[in-house]
Amino acid sequence: MKRITVFLLLLLLAVIQLAAASYDVFRYIDILHTDLHINVSSHSSALDGEVHFSAVAVQDLNEETSIGMHAYRLHIDSAAVNGERAEVYYHLPIPPPEFFVIVLPETMSIPEGDTITVSIWYTRIDYPDMEEDRDGYYFFKKDESRWGQTALETIGYTMSQPRDARAWFPTVDKPWNKSTLSMHITIDPPVNVIANGELLDTVDNPVGSVTYIYDHQYPIAPYLFAFNFGPFEEYGDVYNSIDGRDIPIASYLIDDDATWAEQANAMMKDMLGVFEEMFGPYPFERYGMIAIQPFKFAGMEHQTISTMNRTHFLNERVVAHELAHHWWGNLVTCEDWKNIWLNEGFASYAEALYTEVKYGIPQRDIVMKRFADRYFTEDSQTRYPIYDPPDEYLFGRAIYQKGAWVLHMLRNIVGDDSFFTALRGYADQYAYSTAVTDDLQHVFEQQTDIDNLDWFFSQWVYQAGYPVYQIDSEVTEAENQGMYDISLALRQIQTNAPEVFQAPVEFLLRHEQGDTVFTFWNDQREQNYLFSFESKPDTIIFDPDNKILKKFDDASSVEKMAGLPDRITLYQNYPNPFNATTVIEYAVPEAMSIRLRVIDALGREVKILVDGLQQAGVHTANFDASGYASGIYFIVMEAGGFSKVRKMTYIR
Numbered sequence: 324m325k326r327i328t329v330f331l332l333l334l335l336l337a338v339i340q341l342a343a344a345s346y347d348v349f350r351y352i353d354i355l356h357t358d359l360h361i362n363v364s365s366h367s368s369a370l371d372g373e374v375h376f377s378a379v380a381v382q383d384l385n386e387e388t389s390i391g392m393h394a395y396r397l398h399i400d401s402a403a404v405n406g407e408r409a410e411v412y413y414h415l416p417i418p419p420p421e422f423f424v425i426v427l428p429e430t431m432s433i434p435e436g437d438t439i440t441v442s443i444w445y446t447r448i449d450y451p452d453m454e455e456d457r458d459g460y461y462f463f464k465k466d467e468s469r470w471g472q473t474a475l476e477t478i479g480y481t482m483s484q485p486r487d488a489r490a491w492f493p494t495v496d497k498p499w500n501k502s503t504l505s506m507h508i509t510i511d512p513p514v515n516v517i518a519n520g521e522l523l524d525t526v527d528n529p530v531g532s533v534t535y536i537y538d539h540q541y542p543i544a545p546y547l548f549a550f551n552f553g554p555f556e557e558y559g560d561v562y563n564s565i566d567g568r569d570i571p572i573a574s575y576l577i578d579d580d581a582t583w584a585e586q587a588n589a590m591m592k593d594m595l596g597v598f599e600e601m602f603g604p605y606p607f608e609r610y611g612m613i614a615i616q617p618f619k620f621a622g623m624e625h626q627t628i629s630t631m632n633r634t635h636f637l638n639e640r641v642v643a644h645e646l647a648h649h650w651w652g653n654l655v656t657c658e659d660w661k662n663i664w665l666n667e668g669f670a671s672y673a674e675a676l677y678t679e680v681k682y683g684i685p686q687r688d689i690v691m692k693r694f695a696d697r698y699f700t701e702d703s704q705t706r707y708p709i710y711d712p713p714d715e716y717l718f719g720r721a722i723y724q725k726g727a728w729v730l731h732m733l734r735n736i737v738g739d740d741s742f743f744t745a746l747r748g749y750a751d752q753y754a755y756s757t758a759v760t761d762d763l764q765h766v767f768e769q770q771t772d773i774d775n776l777d778w779f780f781s782q783w784v785y786q787a788g789y790p791v792y793q794i795d796s797e798v799t800e801a802e803n804q805g806m807y808d809i810s811l812a813l814r815q816i817q818t819n820a821p822e823v824f825q826a827p828v829e830f831l832l833r834h835e836q837g838d839t840v841f842t843f844w845n846d847q848r849e850q851n852y853l854f855s856f857e858s859k860p861d862t863i864i865f866d867p868d869n870k871i872l873k874k875f876d877d878a879s880s881v882e883k884m885a886g887l888p889d890r891i892t893l894y895q896n897y898p899n900p901f902n903a904t905t906v907i908e909y910a911v912p913e914a915m916s917i918r919l920r921v922i923d924a925l926g927r928e929v930k931i932l933v934d935g936l937q938q939a940g941v942h943t944a945n946f947d948a949s950g951y952a953s954g955i956y957f958i959v960m961e962a963g964g965f966s967k968v969r970k971m972t973y974i975r
C-alpha cells in the first residue's frame with residue numbers, strides 16, 4: 324500500500340518538474356569528467372555501479388533547478404550532490420523510464436560557474452516492455468546465440484549508439500556531452516577487460532575479484548564509452564605518428580583468432596599513415612580493435628578501441644571505416660543525431676579515400692558506384708534528407724552512402740587542395756568538440772574559393788533525392804566553314820526532390836583530334852548550351868568522370884558513363900523524328916558480334932546497318948532514309964542473345 328502511494332507521489336512530482344522544464348534540464352551542468360565504477364559478473368548479466376561526475380554549473384542551481392539525466396533499465400539506488408544526499412525523480416512514461424531528475428538538497432545553492440560533483444549509485448534491472456536490442460550491455464555465455472551468431476567464448480561488452488549508454492550507466496546521454504573518462508571495471512578472474520584509453524592498473528581485491536582501471540585523457544561522448552571482457556589476448560605493436568609520437572596499437576583476440584593479429588596490426592598502421600596524411604595527426608593516445616561475436620553490427624568506433632564483428636575483423640573497408648571515425652565522429656562529434664551524416668558520411672567516404680590512395684581512382688570509382696547503387700535501392704523504397712532523418716533511418720543508406728557522395732561532390736566542386744585543407748580546418752576548429760552541418764558549411768565557405776555554399780547544402784543535405792537528367796544533343800555544320808554548331812539540351816526531370824540541382828556540369832566531346840571537356844553551370848530545370856567547335860564529335864559524354872550522384876532518363880541520347888558501358892544498350896536515335904538521316908548509338912561491354920538493322924512497320928527488313936564483331940564501347944551507326952517512304956520504322960539490335968527495339972519516325 325505504501326509503495327503505491329509513494330509511487331503516485333513520485334509521478335506527480337515528476338509531472339510538476341517537467342511542466343516547469345521547458346528549458347533544457349540536461350544542460351544545467353557541463354560535465355568535465357566522468358568517473359565510472361562498474362561491477363560485472365563473468366557468469367551472469369548482472370551489472371551495478373556508481374558514477375561520479377565532476378561538472379561546472381552552467382546556471383545558478385538550487386532545489387528548484389533539477390538536473391536532468393538519462394537512465395534506461397537502471398534502478399537509481401541513490402544520488403548525491405557535492406557529497407550530500409539528493410532526491411531522484413523519474414520522468415514519465417513508466418515503464419520503462421528514459422530519464423530522471425536530481426533535486427538539490429533544500430539548503431544547497433550553487434552559483435553559475437562553480438564546480439559541482441554529482442554521484443549516482445545504480446543497479447541494472449529488467450523493466451517490462453523494454454525495446455528489443457536496447458541492452459546497452461550484452462552478456463553471452465559460450466555457445467549462446469543471437470542475431471544468427473554464436474559466442475565462441477563467454478564474453479561481455481557494451482554497445483550504446485545511438486542512445487543505449489543510459490542502459491548501463493546514468494549520464495546525460497547526448498553526443499554533445501563530452502568529458503574525460505576514468506573507468507573501473509571489477510570482475511571475477513580469469514578474464515581480460517579492455518576499455519577506452521589506457522590501462523593504468525589492475526587491482527586484486529580481497530574478495531577475489533580484480534578491478535581494471537582505465538583512463539582516457541581526451542573528451543569522449545557517452546555513446547563511445549565501452550568496455551569488453553572475455554579471454555582476449557592483447558597483440559600489441561607501435562605506430563610512428565607524423566607528429567613524432569609512438570602510438571601503441573593492438574588487436575584483442577581470442578585464441579581461435581590469434582593468427583589475425585599480424586595482418587590486422589599491419590592494416591591499422593597502413594591506414595593510420597594514409598589518414599594522417601589526409602586528415603591530420605591521429606587524435607588519441609592509442610588505437611586498437613577487438614573481435615567480438617555475436618555482434619549486431621559490422622563494427623563500432625568506440626574511442627581508442629573499435630569493436631569489430633569477428634566476421635569483419637580483417638575486412639579492409641570496415642577497418643578503415645571505424646578508424647576514420649576517430650577523426651570524424653570521435654574527434655569532431657555530431658552535436659546531435661540530426662547531424663549523424665557528419666559521422667557516417669565521412670567515415671564511409673574515408674573508405675573510398677583509402678581505396679583511392681591504395682588502389683587508384685578506378686577502384687575508388689567502383690566503390691562510389693556501389694555506394695550510389697545501394698543508396699538508389701533504398702531511395703526507391705523511401706526517400707528522406709540526410710539531415711534530420713526519420714529515427715528508423717538514423718543508420719540508413721542515405722546517411723552513409725549518399726553522405727559519402729555529398730563529400731565527393733563537394734570535393735569535385737572546390738578542388739582537391741581546397742577540399743583537404745578545409746577538411747583539416749574543420750577538424751582543427753571543432754577538435755575534441757562537436758559540430759553541426761552549418762559549421763562544416765562555414766569552414767568550407769571560409770577556406771575555399773566559394774563564398775556561399777547554401778545552394779549545395781540545401782539541395783544535397785537538407786533536401787532529399789538526386790537529379791534525373793534527360794539530355795539531347797545536336798551537331799550541325801556551321802555557316803563558318805569547318806566549324807560545327809553543338810547544341811546540348813539538359814533537362815532535370817526528378818520528382819519529389821529539389822526542382823533543380825545546381826552544379827557545374829561537364830560534357831566530353833570525343834572527336835578525331837582527341838577529347839575536349841566543356842564545363843557549364845547548370846541552374847535551370849531546362850537549359851540549352853550552344854557553342855561552336857572545330858571538330859565533329861563522334862560521341863558526347865555527359866559527366867565523364869561521374870562527379871554527380873544522378874540517374875538518367877532512358878530517352879537521353881547522350882552517353883551516360885565514362886569508361887566502358889556495363890551492359891548491352893541500344894539508345895534512342897537522334898534526331899528523332901528525322902529527315903533524312905539519323906544517328907543510332909549502341910553500347911557493348913565487351914567485344915561481341917552484333918546485328919543492327921532497320922525494319923518497317925510491317926516487319927520487313929529495310930536495311931542492315933551493322934553485322935559483325937564490335938569492340939567493347941559505345942558505337943554509332945547512321946541511317947539514311949532517303950528513298951524510303953515516310954512513317955514509322957524500328958531499329959532492332961541483336962547481340963549475345965539480347966534483343967532491343969527502338970521506334971523512330973521519318974518525316975519527309
Ligand SMILES: [Zn+2]
Nearest residue numbers: 644648667670
Ligand atoms: Zn560508422
